[in-house]
Amino acid sequence: MRRHLAAAATATAASLTLLLAPGVRAADAAAAANPYERGPAPTRASVEALRGPYAVSQTTVSSLAATGFGGGTIYYPTSTADGTFGAVVISPGFTAYQSSIAWLGPRLASQGFVVFTIDTLTTLDQPDSRGRQLLAALDHLTQRSAVRGRIDAGRLGVMGHSMGGGGTLEAAKSRPSLKAAVPLTGWNTDKTWPEITTPTLVIGADGDTVAPVATHSEPFYESLPGSLDKAYLELNGATHFTPNTSNTTIAKYSIAWLKRFVDDDTRYEQFLCPLPRPDLTIEEYRGSCPLGS
Ligand code: 9J3
Numbered sequence: 001m002r003r004h005l006a007a008a009a010t011a012t013a014a015s016l017t018l019l020l021a022p023g024v025r026a027a028d029a030a031a032a033a034n035p036y037e038r039g040p041a042p043t044r045a046s047v048e049a050l051r052g053p054y055a056v057s058q059t060t061v062s063s064l065a066a067t068g069f070g071g072g073t074i075y076y077p078t079s080t081a082d083g084t085f086g087a088v089v090i091s092p093g094f095t096a097y098q099s100s101i102a103w104l105g106p107r108l109a110s111q112g113f114v115v116f117t118i119d120t121l122t123t124l125d126q127p128d129s130r131g132r133q134l135l136a137a138l139d140h141l142t143q144r145s146a147v148r149g150r151i152d153a154g155r156l157g158v159m160g161h162s163m164g165g166g167g168t169l170e171a172a173k174s175r176p177s178l179k180a181a182v183p184l185t186g187w188n189t190d191k192t193w194p195e196i197t198t199p200t201l202v203i204g205a206d207g208d209t210v211a212p213v214a215t216h217s218e219p220f221y222e223s224l225p226g227s228l229d230k231a232y233l234e235l236n237g238a239t240h241f242t243p244n245t246s247n248t249t250i251a252k253y254s255i256a257w258l259k260r261f262v263d264d265d266t267r268y269e270q271f272l273c274p275l276p277r278p279d280l281t282i283e284e285y286r287g288s289c290p291l292g293s
């Protein structure tokens with residue numbers, strides 16, 4: 001009897017499969033396997049483009065409405081047709097404002113992220129404070145912002161320039177639930193980050209004399225756990241302030257890293273593995289492949 005029922009169940013399952021199979025496309029199966037994947041399959045051209053596939057809207061968060069950070073600008077895909085998106089907050093560096101990293105807002109949001117470029121409480125805030133402010137801004141974004149309903153609160157990342165990059169490492173260290181971290185020519189007096197469990201892409205600049213890679217980005221990267229998904233991109237012919245203007249190499253690898261780890265989108269692994277080779281814009285690239293181990 002049991003055997004008979006099992007056989008009947010199997011037959012039913014088989015016939016259901018046969019019934020459904022013609023209507024189930026491979027793309028739907030992939031989408032079901034990864035509910036966070038957004039947008040069309042990427043190409044080299046699409047990740048290097050000035051804008052991705054999503055039209056972008058923006059809304060201002062006044063400093064008066066912000067708790068624990070200085071307000072900012074939220075860039076987000078205009079369409080609600082694709083459901084929720086992962087989100088990333090970006091901090092500027094010492095003495096700087098959100099304007100110094102504003103180019104990343106629409107550049108990343110147009111690929112399918114909600115992006116919050118922030119001001120800090122004071123422009124002199126140090127990396128530990130900037131780390132706390134990144135987290136306060138993420139909380140604002142997911143809990144109080146006008147676009148909170150468009151965000152998947154479980155899929156969050158942090159980025160920042162210079163002391164904001166130092167703050168990015170601080171934020172990842174104190175909130176392990178973060179899915180991705182990308183410090184840009186980061187600056188911090190703490191050179192060791194073995195506590196971080198968030199996949200981290202460290203971006204440095206070969207000509208940085210403010211946060212030289214030998215005393216900042218390189219030890220940051222090397223001190224991350226060997227078992228962690230991590231990478232080190234050293235920009236060629238670049239300075240400490242290269243992240244302050246539109247830069248295709250920074251955009252391309254940041255997009256790939258955020259897609260791969262905020263969205264779990266393995267379609268972007270092609271840009272990260274095998275390791276990119278040095279060229280006109282890449283001085284050096286370190287990392288471990290395959291990712292997601
Ligand atoms: O945010 C930064 O640009 C940090 C580099 C810096 O100016 O450090 C000097 C204390």
Ligand code: ZN
Nearest residue numbers: 190191192193
């Ligand atoms: Zn440390």
